[in-house]
Amino acid sequence: MIINDQIIDDIALGATVLGTGGGGDPYSGALMAKAAIAQSEKPVEIISLEQVDDNCMTVPSSMIGAPTVAIEKLNSKEQMLVAFEAMEKALEETISVTFPIEVGGFNSLIPILIAAQKGIPVVDCDAMGRAFPESQMVTFYLDGLPSAPNTLADEKGNVVTLHPLDGVWSERFARPITEEMGGSAAMCDYPMRGVDLKKSALGGTLTKAMNIGKAIRHANDNSENAVDAVLDIVGGQRIVSGKILDIHRTTSGGFVTGGVVIEKLQYSDNQDQPDSVVVHFQNELLLAHKGRSADDLSQENLLATTPDLISILDHETGQPITTEQLHYGQRVDLIAYPCDPKWRTDKGIEVAGPNYFGYEVEYQTIESLLETGGK
Template structure:
């Protein structure tokens, strides 16, 4: 896919698309959108390049937010943390980065890298490590391909920072999560430094293009006074899971994660039924009142406001909110034994096996 430029005006669509693919997590993209718009207005547009344009010896670094999305509603980044994390990782490695990467195609982490790219003049790669959002930092296809998360740098809004070297990506998550909690529940990080050759092997391609296209579709449908749900289901070959109104919500911030369950009372064609959706930062499993599975991680469960058609994140769920839930098939890498070990339902404590969404009733 060819490279393209991202201007201030493009960030609205990118924030929309990222929020949708974020499966309820990744943080509210609005904050990252404001940071990116400001950086692009000041420094100029961001170039998004194809993976194939990378030299094999290029140094590529993802930058992202780590922590509970609920924290970001009250604890805004000051705009310098991500650049500080990147600069300190470059110093540690003794080399400047050649390109930046989005670690996940969702929420805040689909917009913050644009702010850093604009401020540094570095290109952003058209791809990511998840094709959606997941709650733990080892949950990327890079792990499947043996790429190390460390050395990693964390930076907070107070000026604190630290470097982590760990024996595995799972240990990186454990150590970094503890520090993130101590940093107030959220930190900006630079991690998974890798070569262009490793990027070509491990990344999910075309994510940034897809995010922008999804956002543009949503904006076009909303401008025509249509809810984008039907258009997105057609474009992404998805499943409409249900439409319902929140009648109960249990949400807590535990160990640096926003965990909980939402109960929905069915609306329209789903009148008379109830549905539950469990989440850990992201929506993970959707069932109906008979206990039938409608969708489960690593497939995507995406929420749209049933009235306005805007993406809904887990921290935005509230009593009375009407939503339409859409299910999408995950990238094939996640459906492998190695992928399911990282992000399958049993990892999250559910006593059931993964069933691909295209094998569940539409």
């Protein structure tokens, strides 16, 4: 599949849904990706996992940092290329393909920038099936693949190369370096051969993002319900249709953390929806429960929790809203849907379940929670 402007727009839109509130600003990412393919000497192609040569070197391209930083400090396409070429230098080898480490707004488009500048294809896969806030929260870590080397670059030209023991140490080292780089940085990690990528990556996620974006676009063009169109693809349900009553955000430590309170719309068709819902986030939306404050969190009030996916969409248009764009008065639909089965393993829940983030509740699948009152 040859990438064009419409495909970029559809991927950006759909990946922002799957990004669960994180992954960076899709608008600036789409502009940069379009400019990159326009300037490329040859078309940029998306290939399937099956088309990747077993012996070739593959490396993801991404940004690390708090999404709110990009509101004031625009990312630079040069720094992404610097990090990528620093990885080639560290490996002493040419990288044959790239791909997103996560499917989230801006981060799903960075590989297109790299591919256009390097003349290589983008693989239709990622390592999360969504967006997560920390470096070890990838299927590669679940499968025991090495993270090293890591390369980070900022817009000033600073480059750091790391050799962490694993993804956890990568996160510990890379996060404070990112803070010193101004709160966001380009990053490459988890270099691997094609044979390992095929075994560990989640295939078809860029295509899934594109199909979600296309469904939202078509629904709005035909005066249909765009949120329903998204739910048909992801296999989830609305938790609540409501209005944002309160939002608090803090940017520190390389993350944006906080919570949002959503009150059910009085004219909502579903009277079974909770009257109010609190959603907690750390870059991404992580947990939703009934009530009006964080103190209302309990196993009985739980509505959805990481690693399952939670998204906030505009009530009228189905447009996904990232955590840095949430504000008082927005009318939204809060939806939740299942994660990839790899995240429902014991290790997956240990790495990215609610307990890891400090929430004192046990993971329950979104299917079971919706049966008990989240519908």
